[in-house]
Amino acid sequence: MRTVEMASDTGSTVSPILKIEGLKKSYKRKTILRGIDLSLLPGETVVLMGPSGCGKSTLVRCINRLTEPDEGRIFYEGRDLTRLPAGELLETRKRIGYVFQHFNLIRRLNVLDNVVFALRMQGMPIAEAEKAGIEALADVGLADRTRDFPEELSGGEQQRVGIARALAMEPALMLWDEPTAALDPILVGEVLEVMERIVRSGKTTMLIVTHEVGFARRAADRIILLAGGEIVEEGTPAEVFSRPKSEIGEKYKKLLKA
Secondary structure (H helix, E strand, O other), X not given: OOOOOEEOOOOOEEOOOEEEEEEEEEEOOEEEEEXXXXXXXXXXXXXXXXXXXXOHHHHHHHHOOOOOOOEEEEEEOOEEHHHOOHHXXXXXXXXXXXXXXXXXXXXXXXXXXXXXXXXXXXXXXXXXXXXXXXXXXXXXXXOOOOOOOHHHOOHHHHHHHHHHHHHOOOOOEEEEEOOOOOOOHHHHHHHHHHHHHHHHHOOOEEEEEOOOHHHHHHHOOEEEEEEOOEEEEEEOHHHHHHOOOOHHHHHHHHHHHO
């Protein structure tokens, strides 16, 4: 496991933006997460991979308590999210972006209004919110689609609107729950291209759940492999895909060679 704190060039340490300790989750008699320990450093891009049903989405949903964990602690910017009352949790969620598998756009609102909806609900003035929304849409290549409605967009474009909606909040941490899972294969590339561009910008820390091995190899600082609700391997893309230590890692290595 990578150390929680990392020495900087000046000899000081960098504290994690996100730290998870002993996270457990079960549904009825089925155990989904078996005690996850995980830390993310500021600016880091971590890709979480593993077979379907291994607990990846549950882990990400537990971080901002869309799913309530059974045990464990989750520290974001030093605050224990598992101990926060509802009001403080809502305020903290404003600093955590979330991109869902499904687009979850409001059908009656146009693209720009979808992106700025949360900003307006927070009381941001219209002009300021729209400026932030247009900038976020430009980041995902949709600056010319502000007045279109969701049904006028392809699935890839709708997901890019979902990404812009998260970016407009200027989050310190972004959580991505299989953002290409609901897309036709032909549309996956355009979303991955946008994601890689955001990664290269270095503006936010990211935890990305995906099955896209090529993207993970190109974009990740660190890859974490999950199996059976446990972390079975962790390392750089080169370490995990070239010199795997786990059965799952070996499968990904063979997939890349296929």
